Amino acid sequence: MEFVQVADVKLNDPTWSRQFALVRDIVLPYMWEILNDRIEHAEKSHCIENFKVAAGKSADKYYGVVFLDTDLYKWIEAVSYCLTVERNAELEMLCDYAIDLIKDAQEPDGYLNTYYTSIAPEKRWSNLMEGHELYCAGHLIEAAVAYFKATGKDTLLKISRKFADLIDRTFGKDKRRGYPGHPEIELALIRLYEVSQDKKYLNLAGYFLNERGVGENIFVEECNKEDHAYIFPEMAHFKADYFQSQAPVREQCCASGHAVRGMYLYSAMADYARLTDDQDLAAACEKIYENTITRQMYVTGGVGAAKLGERFTSDFDLPADSAYAETCASIGLMLFSSRMWLLNGKKTNYDIWEQALYNTVLSGIGRDGHHFFYVNPLEVVPQTIAHNPTLSHVKTQRQKWFSVACCPPNLARILTSIPGYIYALDGDCLYILSHLGSSFNKGGFYVNLVRKSDEYTLTIEGEPKKIFLRLPENSNMVSDQIKDYKDGYFIIQHTGGKQEYSYSLIPKVRILRAHPSVSAAAGKLCVQRGETVYCAEQVDNAKPLSALRLPADAVFSEENVDWLDENMPILKTVGYSESEKNWDQTLYSSQSCVYESRVITLIPYSQWGNRGENEMRVWLTEK
Incomplete structure (x- = not known):
C-alpha cells in the first residue's frame, strides 16, 4: 500500500488550488526574504547568513537557536513540492543558490551544522539531548529527497547522503551509542532508504528507534558529565518522558513529553513497523495513537496542552485559554495519522488527519500569507492576555515571524505536499482518502475528481479496480450509483474502461x-x-x-x-x-x-x- 506521490497528482480543487497558489506565490517568496533578513519589523532570522558564516564567506557571527538550519531545509522541501507541479525558474534558481551555500558549509567528512561548525566544533555529538544535530540532519535529508524527486538534480541528495553516511559510521552497535533528543532523523532516513534502496539507512533508523529508552539513559549520562552546559536551562527540570525515552518504544503506550518530538517519533515508529512487519512496534503505535486522539487531543486537532515544554500533560487536561497546541504538533499529528493509515487502513486515521488540517494547521497561516500562528488557543480575550503573564505565549494576532520559527516553513511544506496524501494504491485497489478536486495518471490508469461545491464527479479510466471512497466523519454521501459501504468506505467495482461516477458529499x-x-x-x-x-x-x-x-x-x-x-x-x-x-x-x-x-x-x-x-x-x- 502506498500513496500516489505529489508529482503525479494535479490539484483542481477550488479551495486547495488557491491555498497551494498562496504558498507558492506569496508565502515562499516572503519566507526567502525573511531568511535573508529583508523584512522590516519582523523577528531576525539570520538563517542564510549563518550558512555564509559556516562556509567562511562572512565575518559575521552565528545568530539564533541551535536548530535554525532547518528553516532553510523546510523551505527547500516546500519549494520542491511546488516544482513537482509546475517548474518555477525563479524558485528553482533560489534553491540552487541555497544548495551551493549548503555545500560550501559542509565539512570534509560530511558533517553539516552551522551552529556547531561556527560556535563549538569541539562539541560535536556531545549534547544529543539539546543540540538538535540529528534533527537538523533529518530535515536536510527530507529536503534533499524532495528536491531530487522534483528536479532530478542530485547535488543536495549527495550532500545529505554524505552526512547520513557519517552518522552511520558514528552511531550504532559497536560504535557510539546515541539517539536524538528531538526525533526527525528516523523519518528522514526511511525516506532516504525509499529513494536510494540502500538498506543501511533503514537499519540506522531502526537503530535509533530500538536504542531509545533501553538501558542507561543517554541524556542522563550526558548531563552528568563534568563539562556539560545546558543550551536550554529549562531542560534541567525535564524527565525522560519529555524526550520519549522513559521506556523502550515497544513498551510505550501513551503520548508523552514534547508534542512535536512525540509526533515525529511515533510517525517513524509506524513507518518502520510497516516496512519491517514489526507487529510489536505496530501494537505500540496503536496504543499511543488511541491515547492521543481519545485523551489528549483538542477538538481542533491540536495536541500538546502546556506552554512549559510545549508538551503533553495528562489525560483530559485540555485548557482552552492557555492551550499551547503548537502548529508543528498538529502537522506531526497529520504525519502520524497518515502513517497509521498505511499501517492499518482505518478510515478514522484520516478523519483525524483532516481534523488537524482543517482546523489547527490552517489556522497557522493568515489569508495574506505573511502572518502566522505558533500557538493555537481555543479562547482569546485580548485584555486578559495583555495583562496576564501566564498567557504570554498566546498571541491575539498572527505574527510576521518568530525567533523560533519552526512553524511557518513547516506549514509551507505540509500544505504544498497535500496532493501526495489524497490517493493510495494497493494492488488492484484504489483509495480516495480526501475528497479534494484532483487528478492523476499512473501506469495508464487515469483518475479525475472534480468538485463543485458539495457535488463530485469521479472519472475513472483504465483496468478493473476496486475503489474505496472514504466517508469523512460528520458528512453524508449521496449517490444513485454508489451503494456498497463497509468499514467507513463506499465501494465502487470499476469493471474497466472509462466510467463516470457522481456523488454528493454533504457536511453535517x-x-x-x-x-x-x-x-x-x-x-x-x-x-x-x-x-x-x-x-x-x-x-x-x-x-x-x-x-x-x-x-x-x-x-x-x-x-x-x-x-x-x-x-x-x-x-x-x-x-x-x-x-x-x-x-x-x-x-x-x-x-x-x-x-x-x-x-x-x-x-x-x-x-x-x-x-x-x-x-x-x-x-x-x-x-
Missing part, C-alpha cells in the same frame, strides 16, 4: 460536548460542520463572548460571505446572551440570570484573527 452541522473529565469544557458546547470546527469572534457578536449561551438544540443557517471561500460558510443561530444589567459594581451575586435573545454568528476556527484583534471562543456555555 452538529453540536459537540467534551468528555465529562475535560473540566475546561464542562457545561459547554462547540459547533462542527463536517470536520471544520467553528468559533465565535467578537467582531460578529457582542462582547464579552463569555456571556453567550448556546441552546443544545440550536438550528443553524449557512451563509457565504465575501471574505471566506465558498466551502467555508458562516453559521448563524438564535441563542442568548446573559444580561449585565444589575451587575454594576458587583462581582458576585445570588440574583437570577437574565437572558436576552441574540443571533450568534460563528466562523471556521481556522479563519479567526483575520479581521483584526478580537475576542475568540470555541466552547460556548450551554443554555
